[in-house]
Amino acid sequence: MNYVLLAEQFLNGIQLGLLLFLLSAGLTLVFGIMDLVNLAHGSLYMIGAFFAATFTALTGSFLIGVLLALPATLVVGIVVEIVVLRTLYARNHLDHVLATFGLILFFNELVRVVWGPAGMSIPLPAALDVSVSLLFGITYPIYRIVIILVSLAVAVGLYFLISRTRIGMLIRAGASNRTMAGALGVNIPRLFTLIFGLGAALAGLAGMMIAPVTQASIGMGEQILIFAFVVIVIGGIGSIRGALVGALLIGIIDTMGRSFLDVLLLVVISPAAAETAGPALSSMMIYILMALVLAIRPQGLFPPRGRQ
Amino acid sequence: MTQTSKSQRPQNLWARLRDSRTSVSLLLLAIAAATPLAAPALGQSFYVDVIARIMIWAIAATSLNLILGYGGMVSFGHAVYLGIGAYAMGIMATEGITNGFIQWPLALLLCGFFALIFGAISLRTKGVYFIMITLAFGQMLFFLGISVERYGSDDGLLIFTRSEFDLGFAELDLSNGTTLYYVIWASLIGCIYLSHRIVNSRFGMVLRGAMSNETRMQAIGVPTYRYRLAAFVIAGMMAGLAGLLSANFERFISPDMMNWPRSGELIVMIVLGGMGTLFGPVLGSVAFLMLSELLSTWTEKWHLIFGPFLILVVLFARGGLAGMLERLNPRSDP
């Protein structure tokens, strides 16, 4: 295997990991703080992508499209929180699963009605639609670099928001001890709405950024949602740091596994067997990783303090 | 729970029939039994297939109810055991093993084996973690099914020969649609009866107690983990039976039957029908599949209605259909 391909795939893995982080950050906060199982988080990812597609088509600019789609997704998130999720906090996990399963069905169908069944692609601006040469003869698409940089910026921003601001302090307090946060006189319902809106916007952003690469399509949210679940379970529910580590781990392992596992397997088994086992194993790898992590640490790698 | 003395008296048939949940469910099962006889005469043989499918799902839902309804284990990957059961048969059929006496026990053992491994790891976790990890295990095999080309990958796998149960002097001929239909019917009855026995046994008492108050259960000296795991394995095998039946009935299997929306639908059926009740899963699968059939003939965009409907069920319909039927009962206990 050549190292250029290796480096390229590694970058792809980081890019997938960071995208997963955007999705998982909101999800892990919602799980950790509100103790809410939200299956519909992927729907916001999908809706973000479709909003961006529409706004890009209307304005002719991908950048403006994204800037308009972000607040739009935020609003959808807030509406969903107020109309549906708020009534669910007092319920058990099973009710969460069912109701948000209903939300997924609803949103998928709604998108089909509004945007049609075919999905939408977003044309990239010419300036982003090229590859650049990095060191050692590696060329890499500029747009993927943009995704990496934007996600990193958001991650850093999120870190400052949570570690340095008052809202962040409340979020941290809520993640480790909800009752105490309540006792501190925090307006819990508003905090929840805010966190959910934030999570929705982050998920939407991830969807918007990937849409030019894949396209906005119905059901795109579910596939990646399962990845995000694996991420937050590995990272420890409620932990942003865990989400980052887990997301990068999953992103890299999954991408590298799909590209190189069959080659690696050639070392130990016959080509025919490797050709069969390679794809099978690589698509199962992250789940095996998750099972291993949970078998050793049932609370994930970074369980937030105060939650045992 | 009505109890008149120290030990609950076995109720007589009439007393049981007065329970509207039981009578409605038995009526449904009787209709199912009569349909193949009546339907051709009415020129509606289409319904025979519909009911067969409902019954297969009802078996799967009954199996999930055992751990979810009576054990509080929100397994979000239960459809995977249908898949394992079906694929075990499909793979054997593809490789030329069509003898049902080999296929079925092997398939069920395989389901039990997977349930044992998955359960042993999953049950170490609780709450959200449990939901997520069962989901992930389900997806793991879903992707495995998608990526193995020899067995159809995502196109699915056709089964050319149904399981053969031939003892030489007697034969159960599943290639006969009516025979297969009654095998499904009898399997459903068998599974309901089996779970009836299990949930009312000592084992069932432990299972329910652990759901209701885990700490208390531990404090009276019961290591709950092993009982949960045993129930998990039983439920996995029962779902595997549904998978075997489905593979024989449809003669087609695809990874999609293991995909997580299927697991979600199983949960929906149970909650719709009434969690932790004997006939809830039957009522739920009838209601769910009829409703989706009905709504989808009415409008293509039926999920727009069904999604919010689910949310409303969660918010307002406590106890599901079984709960509603129970409220119709004449009140006799204090």
Next chain:
Amino acid sequence: MTEPLLAIRALSKSFGGIAAADNIELDILPGEIHAVIGPNGAGKTTLINLLSGLLPADAGTVHFNGVNITKSSAPARCRRGLARSFQITSIFRDVSALDNVALAIQAAAGHSFRLWRPARTDPALRDPAFALLEQVGLANRANIRAGNLAHGEQRQLEIAMVLATGPKLLLLDEPMAGMGTEESERLITFLAGLKAKYTMLLIEHDMDAVFALADRITVLVYGRVIATGTPSEIRANTDVRRAYLGEDEAVA
């Protein structure tokens, strides 16, 4: 001197740097009622949680009946004869009182891997369960859903369940909590009647109950044992008076 039934040595547990059990040394002798008292937050419930196996200890050992049970799980300890009640009543709320006790009887009998025969009609479970309900005075409430019983009745039910496990040592965490005077008095009489058969470790805020029942008393403050002795010794102990009075002044 008799061998202690329960021997606690250097038992410690802390939560985030705060010691809830600090080097506790305690012997419970066979047949005695041993009360543990102390101001709120003294670590009394932590102690019971450590003894019943609900919490793992940071350090120290617990021997029960001569066997080291420090690492045993909660169910394993119960099967050895260490049964507990909870400060907040812990019962199976959605089934009848009789079902509750029958389940505890079943747990003590083992063999819960019976999947076929109905448990609710099994006289081997129902008869002894009913006898226990009679003993705690709940015979006429046997078929009521446990969650619908009055608070005091639920506490009695929990004690019936504790007894159903066939214990040698009862760990009772504030059994009188939330009870009226009359109910408390009845329970005191009942517990006194159990004395011949069981050893008890009793945590209680109700000092009347403590002094009426206890053979010996241990005073716990900030996770530390500050005194152990007979009721009259404890009454006379200056440290105890200071701890209690000091606490009272601080609160007032």
